[in-house]
Amino acid sequence: xxxxxxxxVIYWLLTGCLLIFIMVIVGGITRLTxxxxxxxxxxxxxxxxxxxxxxxxxxxxxxxxQYPEYQKLNNHFTLEDFKDIYFWEWxxxxxxxxxxxxxxxxxxxxxxxKQLTKQTIKKAIGLMCLGAFQGFLGWYMVKSGLVDRPDVxxxxxxxxxxxxxxxxxxxxxxxxxxxxxFNKVTDxxxxxxLRVTTFVLLVQIxxxxxxxxxxxGWIHNHWPMMSEGKFIHETVYTEQNSLLLNxxxxxxxxxxxxRTLAYFVVALILxxxxxxxxxxxxxxxxxxxNSLVGLVFLQFVLGVLTLLLQVPVWLGVAHQVGAFFLLxxxxxxLHRFSK
Numbered sequence: 001x002x003x004x005x006x007x008x009v010i011y012w013l014l015t016g017c018l019l020i021f022i023m024v025i026v027g028g029i030t031r032l033t034x035x036x037x038x039x040x041x042x043x044x045x046x047x048x049x050x051x052x053x054x055x056x057x058x059x060x061x062x063x064x065x066q067y068p069e070y071q072k073l074n075n076h077f078t079l080e081d082f083k084d085i086y087f088w089e090w091x092x093x094x095x096x097x098x099x100x101x102x103x104x105x106x107x108x109x110x111x112x113x114k115q116l117t118k119q120t121i122k123k124a125i126g127l128m129c130l131g132a133f134q135g136f137l138g139w140y141m142v143k144s145g146l147v148d149r150p151d152v153x154x155x156x157x158x159x160x161x162x163x164x165x166x167x168x169x170x171x172x173x174x175x176x177x178x179x180x181x182f183n184k185v186t187d188x189x190x191x192x193x194l195r196v197t198t199f200v201l202l203v204q205i206x207x208x209x210x211x212x213x214x215x216x217g218w219i220h221n222h223w224p225m226m227s228e229g230k231f232i233h234e235t236v237y238t239e240q241n242s243l244l245l246n247x248x249x250x251x252x253x254x255x256x257x258x259r260t261l262a263y264f265v266v267a268l269i270l271x272x273x274x275x276x277x278x279x280x281x282x283x284x285x286x287x288x289x290n291s292l293v294g295l296v297f298l299q300f301v302l303g304v305l306t307l308l309l310q311v312p313v314w315l316g317v318a319h320q321v322g323a324f325f326l327l328x329x330x331x332x333x334l335h336r337f338s339k
Contacts, residue, residue, distance in 0.1 A: 006115060012106045013175035016127075019099045020168040021324060026092045027161070028320040031212055032313045035085035036152060037069045037145045039093070048097060050090050060086065069150035096135055103128050123174045127167065134163045154213025154249075161209040162202065165324065169331045176335045180284075186337055187279055194334045197268040201330055204265050205323055207258040212320075216251040216258075217311040223259075223304050232256060259307070262300055269296045272333070279337060288333040295326045 030036050039047070040063055051057040061082045064070050070077065107124050110116045116124065137160040144153035211217050220226040226233040237243065239250035246253035273293040280286050299322035306312075306319045 009110060009115060009120065010175055010178050012102075012110070013171055013178070016099065016103055016171050017168055017175065019095065019102060020164060020171065023092070023095045023099060024161075024164055024168075024324055025317060025321060026088065026095055027164070028317045029313065030088040030092045031157070032311070032316045033085060033088055034069075035088035036092075037067065037142060037150070038064060038082065038085040038089045040064060040067050040142070040146055042139050042142075044097075048094060050086070057083065067146050067150075068148060069145065072150045093138075096138065100131060100135070103131060120174070120178070127171055127174065130163065130167045130170065134160070134167055137163055151215075152213065154210050154254075157213035158206050158209035161212075162206050165202070165205055165327055168324070169327055172328065172331050173335060176332065177339070180335070180339060182339075184339065186339075190275060190279055191334075191338050193268075193272060193275065194330075194337060197265075197272055198330050198334055200261070200268055201265055201327060204258065204261045205327065207254060207261060208320070208323060210248070210254045211258050212316075214249075214251050214254055216255040217307060217316070219251055220255055221307055221310050223307055226252075226256065226259075259303070262303055266296055266300055269293055276333075276337065282336070284332075285336045288329065288336045291329040292326075292333050295322070295329050298322060299326050 039060075041047075051060050057079060061079050064082060074081070103124075107116075107128065111121065137156065141152050141156035141160045144156050145151050220233055222228065225231050226236075233252055233256070235250070235252035236256045237246055237253070239252050240246040247257055248254065269292055273289050276285070276289045280289070299319070302315065302319045302322045306315045309315060
């Protein structure tokens with residue numbers, strides 16, 4: 001281990017990864033319980049403290065009543081109902097603030113005590129900028145549900161979620177660079193296959209966010225067919241005015257892409273698994289491939305069950321967590337066969 005970038009730095013980065021993981025879980029619960037629009041303003045400091053008395057709770061509830069979600073969907077809500085959804089959005093935002101503090105203050109400490117190499121300093125600054133951008137995307141997403149529609153833009157939701165996944169993957173990658181500091185020439189063709197697989201997996205994650213944002217998991221609750229006797233339901237190409245709109249804004253089209261792309265993800269990872277056997281030289285590479293193939297099948301099963309059971313909250317969250325672990329395994333595999 002180098003004098004700089006020591007174990008403390010690795011633990012710091014892995015702690016950030018853990019917090020992002022928790023953030024994604026809470027974010028999934030927030031989305032599935034339709035809690036994301038319960039706090040319609042953003043106060044960086046004072047917003048950390050929830051309402052503490054009846055007057056503050058009533059003021060928060062009155063503010064919620066001014067926006068479309070209450071007026072069009074939840075006008076039957078009592079104050080107690082509001083408190084239930086407020087909790088998840090509040091804890092989601094608090095975790096975001098904690099992540100910012102956990103990244104920033106140790107970074108300053110490591111910088112002052114000269115425990116970071118120049119390369120790690122640049123990477124850490126990039127990660128913090130990406131984290132700040134993620135926070136901005138969260139508020140930008142919430143804003144889209146405060147105008148006319150009582151729901152957020154699925155495009156903004158996808159940007160918010162995907163940025164969280166990418167921030168985690170890059171943080172994990174930087175930690176892996178420090179855990180495994182020695183590089184070795186690897187097979188370029190296999191490395192390119194891993195990169196393509198990672199890209200397809202990220203597209204699949206984006207479409208998972210589209211499905212969540214459009215509530216597209218509550219339709220076509222059959223498998224392997226979209227409906228009885230139909231692999232492609234006619235609404236996949238008739239719901240919107242063009243093929244592009246059907247595949248990006250239509251509920252049926254978005255679900256069709258997500259469920260079909262799952263087969264490609266499984267196929268690519270199986271190819272990676274079998275091709276990678278001849279390049280295994282360390283126990284970590286073997287672990288990476290085994291974890292990858294195991295997790296992709298688990299994630300596939302979770303996806304099918306989520307669809308068939310019409311998205312119960314616990315299963316929807318499990319499916320999102322499965323995607324997170326699968327990206328973790330993909331990142332680890334790419335790193336171990338790239339360096």
